[in-house]
Amino acid sequence: MYSIENIHILVKNTVDGRIRFSKEYDDKAFFELVEKRLGGYFPMDWKAIHIEKSEYMGSDSKRMKLIAEMPVAVSESGSLLDPEDIIIRDSQLTDKERWYEKMATLAKRARVDVESIDRYTEDEIKTVFRKFIEEMTSCPEVQPVQRLRIRKKAKVQTDSEIIPAPGLFYWVFLNPEIMKSMILSDDEQRRIGAMKLHDEGWIPLWGCALSKRQANLYLRAYYPNYVAFEPVKAPTTLREACEFVNDNHRHHISPQGHKFSVALSDGNKIIGVAIIGRPVARWKDDHKTLEVTRLAVKEAYPNLCSMLYRSAARIAKELGYDRLITYTLVEEPGSSLKAAGFEWIGESDGGSWNSNRRKRVDRHPIGRKNIWEIRFG
Known part of the structure; x- marks a missing residue:
């Protein structure tokens, strides 16, 4: 797939934004992980950033400086996390189990009780998760990771009130070469294709924004030097x-x-x-x-x-x-x-x-x- 030597870094979307793992892979190790251990597919919320080795070694690379700003995944004790056990475990989860984990994470922070996974359908889990996220965007003057302020248990909507999954999330992309940002919906990102964006130098930083407003708040908080892309x-x-x-x-x-x-x-x-x-x-x-x-x-x-x-x-x-x-x-x-x-x-x-x-x-x-x-x- 790659005719030149590359460095590959694994990143994961979390409820607080995108995090990167410190472990680096060369071409051989990366494709061995993806093809042999993951069956050729990345699980939901996981991506890889591919960087030419010459660019990776350059300390003045704008792209590398941008990647360096991304938070590194660490354990509660502060030690660096190895991505392989986590990504292999995630690859074995069903979509419903992945969504439930996200919902449970937000519920725990908000001190809200949620029932066992068997009591929900996948659409109901997505709806409750969206309710939690909406609370995060209700206070624009606060930093994105500090916006969760939930005082009561979220109410599960009926089937007729459930918001459909397509187009649920918005993606944040940055292009260090031109110092521009781009926000795309799930539908737009799928229609364009991740590799086409990657080939043009666009780096996906976050794929969990529930609205363009939240995505813009994220950009203003963490990347104020980047301006919205306009042809x-x-x-x-x-x-x-x-x-x-x-x-x-x-x-x-x-x-x-x-x-x-x-x-x-x-x-x-x-x-x-x-x-x-x-x-x-x-x-x-x-x-x-x-x-x-x-x-x-x-x-x-x-x-x-x-x-x-x-x-x-x-x-x-x-x-x-x-x-x-x-x-x-x-x-x-x-x-x-x-x-x-x-x-x-x-x-x-x-x-x-x-x-x-x-x-x-x-x-x-x-x-x-x-x-x-x-x-x-």
Whole structure:
């Protein structure tokens, strides 16, 4: 999986935030632990931070300084904990048992009695746990780990009142290279994929926030120097845009030319581009129409597509064009286009550019496509 030597550090989400273990693993020891002792999967709440050995040895590494700020797991006597016994035990627990342990931990701190695990369903345990956590966020001026102030036993809600588990938690990510933070819901984190975020330099620090408000409180308390991530507009050339498309587009190579291109940056490097040119279909080229011929983004960042479409439409309007069109595959929902104000106007027949007179190799999907447009009144 890794072509260079890495150091791996195990971390775990707890009710107080993310903690790291002092034990370090090289590639061989790490994959032996995961594949042979854990069956190839990390249990819930466990993650690993992967660091190149050269970066790990660098004392001035911003990423290493960030990791060093994470609390280290210690026992009640103050000795460093070995993660292996804990993670192997956690891997043998059911989801219900894991949730019950979390609930019981908070209940013990609040001096609230809870019944045995057999008396609850898994959804009821999650609901009681959420009730405890909500009490933690009820006092914003207090530090996150000090917000638990419960005086009475939590009431278990009925089945009709239970809050569904999907989207229950929010994740806190930091990127030391650009000193930015990002908060994602469970659903957003799963849709993007942890490895895509990791590849872009985003480190997951906490995955137990019950609301964006709580996640923001956590960031203000522990990482005040980090600001919320926002994509920024960036100038680009056709060559740069084409290189980005060739590296990141899912099913197309770059076009031959453009009228203009727009780009978005994370403050350090390009993370999304849109290339706008004359309509590919000649009969639509009326000198008043432009087409978004390519759009590509880094999939680790949500909502970039709609931002690029809106920028392209705004520039096309300022240049005096009447409308902007684009095409998507029929299996793509077009959510970003709808958000940018485009309307679906039909389907194209698709087809190949190859012919007897002019032989071509199709390097893109040739099936039917949705047609979208935005008109400028």
